[in-house]
Amino acid sequence: MKKYGKFAALIVVVIGTLVWLATAGMKENQTYYKTIVELSQMGDRAYGARTRVGGDVEAGSIQRVGNQVQFVLVQDTTKLKVAYTGSDPLPDTFKDGAQALADGKLDKDGVFRAARIQAKCASKYEAKPGQLAPGKNAPNINTGKASI
Template sequence: MNRKQKRLTIIAAGAVFLVGAAVLVTSALRDQIVFFNSPTDVLAQHVAPGTRVRLGGLVEEGSVERGANSEVVFKVTDTAASVKVRYVGILPDLFREGQGVVTEGVFSADEGTFLADSVLAKHDENYMPKEVADALKAQGVWQEGDPTPGAGTQTQ
């Protein structure tokens, strides 16, 4: 084997190694490469307690209950299913009923409640995360051109 063939063999082996590593990483993260899961997805997947997930949807109307020590309990819905969320902390200024949110946390084994450690709210009047808009479109709730919460156009 001459010098040129050795160099090509090393380059080919490196390329095979990189492709193999990319395949392994992609397959390992297949279920985690999602910005968030809707309540319907989370309930269908039967997420194990303690598993860290992102839950997104709309804050259900009439579900926000404020407790002591900055505790807030509310429901996140995609109009087909709802998940009860418990959060302790200061909520974003734009948090309110009927608006899109993404929460991050774990499910409690004893309560059956999603224990959020962060809550993200939409950033302006017309924005809704693409995944929330797609889930609402699939449910038939999202109407193009209607600016009401949960039924408006998506601008990013």
């Protein structure tokens, strides 16, 4: 019986350790999306905390300096300078006016140091003139209505 008690205690310790590691890992990877205004309202709590912040890329603000990309996110009249030095290439949809999410930390100098950038895709794709929009069928010659 003593042998089974030690084995059961070992199992409990292993399971407890796994649960603790999973919980700690989830808390570390858990970041909330904040707007630029919300980030500015956090005050000193914003500095150094891992955060995801979103806004629109200000037109003409994208600058490449060596391996770093700098740009400005805008929400209404509030602006946030962002410096991205991540190893992943920027998304194809990242451009002036695009909605973007930056994942990183705000420094005391007011620059958001991003490790990852995501650009939101357009929610609506439009066809070129003379072409049908995606998912649309040409009208039936006999009825004049689009076929499904």
